[in-house]
Amino acid sequence: MRCLLACCALALSLLLSGCGLPPPQERTTSQGLEVAETASTPLGKGVDALRRQAGATPDLTGFYALLDAKEAFAARALMARMAQRSLDIQYYIWRGDKTGDLLAHELILAADRGVRVRLLLDDAGTEGLDDTLLALDSHPLIEVRLFNPFTLRWPKPLGYTTDFFRLNRRMHNKSFTADNQATIVGGRNVGNEYFGATDGVLFADLDLLAVGAIVPAVSKDFDRYWASTVSYPVGQIVTRPASLSLQGLRAQGHTLLESAQARDYRDAVTQTPFIQRLVQAQLPMEWVPARLVSDDPAKALGTTQARQLIGTQIRDALGEPEHSLNLVSPYFIPTEEGVQAIAALRDKGVQVRVLTNSAQATDVTVVHAGYAKYRPPLLRHGVELYELRRTAPRYVPDDERQKFALPALGSSGSSLHAKTMAVDGKRVFVGSFNFDPRSAALNTEMGIVVDSPALATQIEQGFATQIPAMAYRVVLDEKEGQLRWHSGVGHPPPVYNTEPDMSLARSLLVWLVGILPVEWLL
Structure with a gap:
C-alpha cells in the first residue's frame, strides 16, 4: 500500500510539473480597424445615418438596452451576420452548449465570407472546448487566444495546486464588436443560462448595444488584451492533435442550426428587427456622452x-x-x-x-x-x-x-x-x-x-x-x-x-x- 501511494504521488508530481506557462513565442500582430476603414460597410452607413438623423455630434454614443435574453442572443448573431470586415470578441465564459455552438457557427460563416475574426476567451471558462477552439483557429481568418491559460488541460482544476495565485486571477471582460462600428458590452457571457435556453437557473442580465464614439475605445481596449503577454494562441496551449476538423465543426453547426432544438433561437434571429433597423437608421437610440x-x-x-x-x-x-x-x-x-x-x-x-x-x-x-x-x-x-x-x-x-x-x-x-x-x-x-x-x-x-x-x-x-x-x-x-x-x-x-x-x-x-x-x- 505504501508503495502504491508513493507511485501515485510520483505520478501526480510529474503530471503537475509542467503546469507553468510556456515561454512566449512569436505571435501574429493585429489591431482593430480604423472607423474610417469600415465607414462604407452596412453597419458604418447605418450608424452614420442614425447619428445624422438624431443630430448627434461625433463625440456622443448611441445605445440600446438589451434586456430580453433571446434578443441579446439575436443581437450577437445578427451582428456576426452583418459584419463585413472584422469581429473582435472577448468573453469570460463560452459554453459548448446550444447557444455557444450556434454563435461559434456564426463566426465560421462570417469568416467564410471574408471577415477577420479574433476570439479572446478566459481559459477558466472554456471547459471541454479544446477541440472546438482548435478547429475554429484552423480557419485562415479566425484566430483564437486564451487569456491566462491552464497548461494542464485535464483535469484543469489541478492546475490551481501548483499555480494558484496566477490562475486565481481571471479576465471577466465581455464585449462583441463588429466592423469597429457597433459593440455589445454588459454582463452576459455566452451560454444557455445567459440567453434563456435552459430549464435550470436563468440569469437575468443587462447588456448595452452601443454605436458611435465609445466603439473605437472598446476596440482599442480589446487590442491591448489581445496583445497582452498572458494572451496565448490556443495552439501553443493545446498541443495534442485535434479530434475535430473545421469541416466537421462547420457540419455540426449547420445541423444544429437546422434542428428542432434550435428553432426558438433560429426564429429569434429572423424575427428580431433591430439590427436591420439600425442599418436602415430606424432604431430608437439615446445619444449621450x-x-x-x-x-x-x-x-x-x-x-x-x-x-x-x-x-x-x-x-x-x-x-x-x-x-x-x-x-x-x-x-x-x-x-x-x-x-x-x-x-x-x-x-x-x-x-x-x-x-x-x-x-x-x-x-x-x-x-x-x-x-x-x-x-x-x-x-x-x-x-x-x-x-x-x-x-x-x-x-x-x-x-x-x-x-x-x-x-x-x-x-x-x-x-x-x-x-x-x-x-x-x-x-x-x-x-x-x-x-x-x-x-x-x-x-x-x-x-x-x-x-x-x-x-x-x-x-x-x-x-x-x-x-x-x-x-x-x-x-x-x-x-x-x-x-x-x-x-x-x-x-x-x-x-x-x-x-x-x-x-x-x-x-x-x-x-x-x-x-x-x-x-x-x-
Missing part, C-alpha cells in the same frame, strides 16, 4: 496600481452621489471599507438602495456568505436592501416609457446577473464589474458609464415598482436585533423571521465562510 472603464490586463499579473483599477475609474466617471445611489449586483460584498463609504453617503442624506440575490436565487453560496454578515451594518445605516426571490411574478413594463426597465426578472428559476449602478438619476454604469473584492482586486473587468437620465430614472423607478414585487425587502428589527424578510406579494405579504428556503447545511456553510479569512477570494 459615454466613457469606457476597463482594467489594464496587467491586473492579471498583480502589477496594476490601485489608482488604475476599475473601481477607481467607475467612481471617477460616476462622480460622488449627491442624492441617490441605486446599485444592482448579483455578487455584492461591500467589505468593511465599502460599508464605511456607504455610511458616509447616508450621513450626507444620500438615498442608497441595493438589489442582490437572495440565498435561494444565488448560484454561488459562498459569495452569499461573504455578503450576509454585512446586512446588519448596512441596514443600521439606513440602506434599503432587497434580495431577489428565485421564483417571482414576471415583470412587464406598463408602457413604452419603461423600455429601459431592469431585466425581466422573476421567470421561474431566475438568478440576478446584471451589474449596474445609477447615480442621482443622471449617470449609469453597465458592465461586468461585480461589487465584490474579486472584481475590485483580482479579475479584470470592463463596462460603460453613460450620462443617461432616461436609463438612470428607469432604474430608480424599478426600485419603486418592480423590485418590491420580485424581491424580499430585508429589514432589521432593532428591538430584537433580528433580520426580517418582507415578501412583496401576498394578502397580506408574508414576513419571514429566518432566511427563506435556507437549509441547515447551507446555513452552516454560510456561517463557516463568514468567519474564515477568505473574503479577498470572493
Whole structure:
C-alpha cells in the first residue's frame, strides 16, 4: 500500500510539473480597424445615418438596452451576420452548449465570407472546448487566444495546486464588436443560462448595444488584451492533435442550426428587427456622452496600481452621489471599507438602495456568505436592501416609457446577473464589474458609464415598482436585533423571521465562510 501511494504521488508530481506557462513565442500582430476603414460597410452607413438623423455630434454614443435574453442572443448573431470586415470578441465564459455552438457557427460563416475574426476567451471558462477552439483557429481568418491559460488541460482544476495565485486571477471582460462600428458590452457571457435556453437557473442580465464614439475605445481596449503577454494562441496551449476538423465543426453547426432544438433561437434571429433597423437608421437610440472603464490586463499579473483599477475609474466617471445611489449586483460584498463609504453617503442624506440575490436565487453560496454578515451594518445605516426571490411574478413594463426597465426578472428559476449602478438619476454604469473584492482586486473587468437620465430614472423607478414585487425587502428589527424578510406579494405579504428556503447545511456553510479569512477570494 505504501508503495502504491508513493507511485501515485510520483505520478501526480510529474503530471503537475509542467503546469507553468510556456515561454512566449512569436505571435501574429493585429489591431482593430480604423472607423474610417469600415465607414462604407452596412453597419458604418447605418450608424452614420442614425447619428445624422438624431443630430448627434461625433463625440456622443448611441445605445440600446438589451434586456430580453433571446434578443441579446439575436443581437450577437445578427451582428456576426452583418459584419463585413472584422469581429473582435472577448468573453469570460463560452459554453459548448446550444447557444455557444450556434454563435461559434456564426463566426465560421462570417469568416467564410471574408471577415477577420479574433476570439479572446478566459481559459477558466472554456471547459471541454479544446477541440472546438482548435478547429475554429484552423480557419485562415479566425484566430483564437486564451487569456491566462491552464497548461494542464485535464483535469484543469489541478492546475490551481501548483499555480494558484496566477490562475486565481481571471479576465471577466465581455464585449462583441463588429466592423469597429457597433459593440455589445454588459454582463452576459455566452451560454444557455445567459440567453434563456435552459430549464435550470436563468440569469437575468443587462447588456448595452452601443454605436458611435465609445466603439473605437472598446476596440482599442480589446487590442491591448489581445496583445497582452498572458494572451496565448490556443495552439501553443493545446498541443495534442485535434479530434475535430473545421469541416466537421462547420457540419455540426449547420445541423444544429437546422434542428428542432434550435428553432426558438433560429426564429429569434429572423424575427428580431433591430439590427436591420439600425442599418436602415430606424432604431430608437439615446445619444449621450459615454466613457469606457476597463482594467489594464496587467491586473492579471498583480502589477496594476490601485489608482488604475476599475473601481477607481467607475467612481471617477460616476462622480460622488449627491442624492441617490441605486446599485444592482448579483455578487455584492461591500467589505468593511465599502460599508464605511456607504455610511458616509447616508450621513450626507444620500438615498442608497441595493438589489442582490437572495440565498435561494444565488448560484454561488459562498459569495452569499461573504455578503450576509454585512446586512446588519448596512441596514443600521439606513440602506434599503432587497434580495431577489428565485421564483417571482414576471415583470412587464406598463408602457413604452419603461423600455429601459431592469431585466425581466422573476421567470421561474431566475438568478440576478446584471451589474449596474445609477447615480442621482443622471449617470449609469453597465458592465461586468461585480461589487465584490474579486472584481475590485483580482479579475479584470470592463463596462460603460453613460450620462443617461432616461436609463438612470428607469432604474430608480424599478426600485419603486418592480423590485418590491420580485424581491424580499430585508429589514432589521432593532428591538430584537433580528433580520426580517418582507415578501412583496401576498394578502397580506408574508414576513419571514429566518432566511427563506435556507437549509441547515447551507446555513452552516454560510456561517463557516463568514468567519474564515477568505473574503479577498470572493
